[in-house]
Amino acid sequence: KKGCIVAGVLAPHPPHLVYAENPPQNEPRAECGWENLRWGYERLRKNLENIDFDTLVVLSPHWQTYVGTHFLGVERFSSVSVDPIFPNLFRYHYDLTVDVSLAETMERHAREAGLVTRMMRNPDFRVDYGTIVSCHLTRPAWDKPIVSISSHRSTHYFSPDVMLASSLKLGHATREAIEASGKRVVLLASNSLSHRHFTTEAEVPEDMSREHIYHHGQYLWDMKVIELMKAGKTRELVELVPDFTEQTVAETDSGALTWMLSALDFPSYPAEVHAYGTVIGTGNAVVEWAHEAHLVSGGAA
Ligand SMILES: N=c1ccccoc1=O
Numbered sequence: 133k134k135g136c137i138v139a140g141v142l143a144p145h146p147p148h149l150v151y152a153e154n155p156p157q158n159e160p161r162a163e164c165g166w167e168n169l170r171w172g173y174e175r176l177r178k179n180l181e182n183i184d185f186d187t188l189v190v191l192s193p194h195w196q197t198y199v200g201t202h203f204l205g206v207e208r209f210s211s212v213s214v215d216p217i218f219p220n221l222f223r224y225h226y227d228l229t230v231d232v233s234l235a236e237t238m239e240r241h242a243r244e245a246g247l248v249t250r251m252m253r254n255p256d257f258r259v260d261y262g263t264i265v266s267c268h269l270t271r272p273a274w275d276k277p278i279v280s281i282s283s284h285r286s287t288h289y290f291s292p293d294v295m296l297a298s299s300l301k302l303g304h305a306t307r308e309a310i311e312a313s314g315k316r317v318v319l320l321a322s323n324s325l326s327h328r329h330f331t332t333e334a335e336v337p338e339d340m341s342r343e344h345i346y347h348h349g350q351y352l353w354d355m356k357v358i359e360l361m362k363a364g365k366t367r368e369l370v371e372l373v374p375d376f377t378e379q380t381v382a383e384t385d386s387g388a389l390t391w392m393l394s395a396l397d398f399p400s401y402p403a404e405v406h407a408y409g410t411v412i413g414t415g416n417a418v419v420e421w422a423h424e425a426h427l428v429s430g431g432a433a
């Protein structure tokens with residue numbers, strides 16, 4: 133049976149969102165914070181309750197590899213993830229399982245497409261917080277295995293256009309691998325949008341009177357990108373990503389969003405924007421492409 137991508141999600145990973153949720157896995161305690169984004173994730177989770185799927189596949193800007201694209205290649209990882217910048221907010225005890233066979237299929241398809249790839253087999257590897265935060269907020273029960281994909285740094289080593297070409301190829305290989313696997317998969321592009329941000333923290337980090345748009349120009353870029361998602365103009369969006377990345381130092385520099393849109397074969401149906409909000413001034417949007425539903429309904433993919 134042919135596998136399929138049942139949904140794609142722009143799933144931002146600020147650790148502040150997990151901090152404010154107060155899950156048992158995270159040591160620090162918060163009194164509130166960033167409710168609009170967290171309620172947006174609640175709406176996403178409610179939609180996903182009605183969708184049967186096997187595996188969460190996430191590409192994270194915070195697993196940075198300098199030579200090629202790496203895939204977690206060990207069945208289980210269990211340790212504590214401490215955010216390097218916000219250890220006061222995020223000290224998260226994770227225990228997760230990896231769909232190694234799907235990861236290996238993806239790695240093979242990517243390699244055969246000419247990309248530089250590697251399976252990560254170190255059982256002591258510390259899983260990055262971007263992977264953990266996006267998977268937690270999407271599926272806090274952790275009842276599904278994941279595939280985690282690293283982000284190489286072509287945007288900074290070479291240019292946003294080099295990253296774009298590579299991420300589009302990786303997305304195509306990802307789709308082929310999922311179809312060959314027979315599995316039902318949800319893709320998570322774990323990135324924020326505009327990424328200029330405050331450099332000092334409030335006395336109480338979750339003091340929402342201190343959370344706001346960092347810069348009007350960054351906000352306008354985010355709104356432009358979100359409008360294209362809502363309009364189903366993802367090919368136009370992908371063309372814009374190099375400029376968007378450079379103009380707003382956006383986390384699209386990771387290739388995560390363009391990888392996902394390529395794997396979804398550039399959907400022309402509207403995406404559902406569950407929420408937009410800032411975290412220390414960075415722009416974040418929780419956005420869902422209900423892919424299988426649109427394929428089945430005959431809506432253009
Ligand atoms: N992308 C991020 C945005 C905001 C705050 C913290 O961490 C992040 O990694």
Ligand SMILES: [Fe+2]
Pocket residue numbers: 145146193194262324383
């Ligand atoms: Fe980030």
